Amino acid sequence: MADTLELDALWQDFHRVVNMTSAELAAWLKVRDADEETEPLPERAGTPTGQHVLAILRKRRTDLTDADIRVMHEVVDTVDELADVENEPEPENTPEDTRRRHRLMTLGHDPLKP
16 A cells, blocks of 8 residues: 555546546446447446546545555556646547547546536
8 A cells, every 4th residue: 555645646646637526427437338229237337447437536535445546546647648637738529539538538537628
């Protein structure tokens, strides 16, 4: 388990990049996995990482596990790599930008959200 200062910094970084609420992320994961004929069970919608991010959003910092901390590091690194969170330009309306946005949203980061 990380020390308190490291955990505080990670908690802040995670909540900096994850700008969707748990309700917004849960709704997105359901929409993302639904198709014309089927809709997943709510607790099974989305990727395993997306589900883990959702679970972390619903936790208190004191309840984090080592697995949560690992996922939080992965999410922060991935979102920072895919998007310059602080100075993100307005995405263009291309399939590549749409895929990028959807991938980020699966991690809890909506680049169109202020």
